[in-house]
Amino acid sequence: MSQIFLSSKEEYSSSLLMMTPDGLKLIIFMVPPGNLSYIMHSPPEPDNTSSEGAESKVMDIGAVGLTVCQGAGRVIGIELIDQAVEDAQCNAMLNGIVNCEFLKGKAEIVLPELLPLLEDARSLVAVVNPSRAGLHYRVMRAIRNCEQIRRLVYISCKPEGEAMRNFIELCCLPDQQKKLFGDPFTPTLAVPVDMFPHTSHCELVLLFER
Template sequence: MLPGVFKCAGHLLKVSVSFITPKHSLVCVSSTGKRRRKKKSWLLDGKTMSLEERLADTVTPLWRLSYDEQLQWKQERQHNILLQMANHLAQDSSLSASKEEVPFPVLSIVPSPVRDGYRNKSTFSVNRGIDGNPKTVGFYIGTGKGRNIVCIHGDHLLNMPPKHNLVARCYEDFIRASPLKPCLLFHDGGHWREITVRTNSAGNTMAIVYFHPQTLSSDEINVHKASLVEYFTKGPGRVCQLDSIYFQESSMTRCSHEVSPYQLLYGEPHIYEEVLGFKFRISADSFFQVNRGAAEALYTTVAELNKASEKGTLLDVCCGTGAIGISLSPRLKKVIGIELIEQAVQDAKYNATLNGVQNCEFLSGKAELVLPKLIPAMQCEGALTAVVNPSRAGLHYRVIQALRNHPDIQRLIYISCKPEGEALRNFRELCGKTTLKRNLTGVAFAPKLAVPVDMFPHTPHCELVLVLER
């Protein structure tokens, strides 16, 4: 059962922080403690839930299910999402749809070869902990009192590797010893913010510390940067054995390397990962799939689905560090990748050279600006296939226009980590009837095959690979 409305002390309570599986039920009860204010505790099947359990229900909602049960649950969920998509398309196309069956094959979900501790990138927040200490490093959950939150350590989360938790705990010790305050809310001042930990299968570790400069001078900030390096290289934090320490000064919640450069304070500028026999360089802000083993399964699945277009040209939209294009390059004549983040493009170019791949070209810029000019000028060798792997926000409508309106693209492989979101809109625009209003004049694609790939065990999410043809 999805998050919804449950009874709490005789009142209806909307629960958005917990995901309750079909086997369990959640209620919230009130009790009066020694203090005058009321305290809330949470019950699961009649047993009081700890804050750690509530965090697990928020971050890894399926953790109480066996892995086979998780896969079955995800398979059914993807079926329902695809059925919803098919019914939408049936309203404005010739695609027939049933209320119960998806009108094209949906293959069995591809399991992740690694189920626990699989994340190679984790971001830990800084805020008030259970004990009230504002310098607590962990993950947020709501307290049930308005918009209040509490920061909980994530050591028990099944998807977190021990190394990430170790770095987070050491960072917590460091900022607690620092004279600077944490930056909990930007308008309240403070400096120490999140920390991101990146690791690879070889055990190399990169830490990225985010810092709000407020009114500190460069010399004052340098003192604290030096203290950070000292702690992790010669102090108690040396147990983390960090290979890289990056530092980003920013007065915004999130910003790119171009806006506020990542400063390498110590160690190697990159870590490397091997996928399907290819080696990839990863920078501080580059996108890379969080589950290496499942990424191999995903790229293998894409390669199999593109067999009909082997020895052709692949247009890789949202290519990141080039992992998909490079891993498929031996089967293709040419690969053209497009990526917004400049550093990721530099990594992709480097990765192609590193692996001796000569048939890949990578371009930097917004896909919605690059594609309309690129596609008409392309001289493709063999069949032209496009693969898109956008963020949860989906594809910009101008990208949809460029893909749909180019007649040479006969196959489109759409990889979505959130198909129930904006991807549904993309599917309708790619496969629905032509419309001058949106400048969608090309022949519509039709969904031919779908394959779920479990990239995120213990969570409700997975990657959905959808093959569209015309």
């Protein structure tokens, strides 16, 4: 997915208030014209020959977490950039949402440390929205080995690319060499979303269950 640089800093003076079909209000902080080239172009493809290059670097303003929070007791979002966390917190306040929290850091570092703290949860739902490089192997391992995660929503901007490796590892039998010990997932639903009209590109939202 293309990274969109959103900021709540003073130098980004203009903003856009958007309302989703379900009534969720989102403030999108706009950048000055000189930075439009960064928004309109995708970042360079990472080096997929190294597992360390498959880091999740998707920029968000809390839209995914805030959308699903109404049906959840607690939502925890992980964002890589400080400004993304600030914008997500701002949007949570704008909508009066109190059961969402956002943590800053790389998912491959934060998630393995976070999941053991949620062992008392009977059932967890994970929602991931990685870059073209797919999920980092540490994230894959943490999700697969966490028994409490029974459902996984995977938002893929390039399902025919590195994401396919993730799909295989989610659904394969336990693999000691890859340290994948949990029960395999099964894909139960796939919904294409045309976010780029008049192009051949299409996002794909998949639901995995076990």
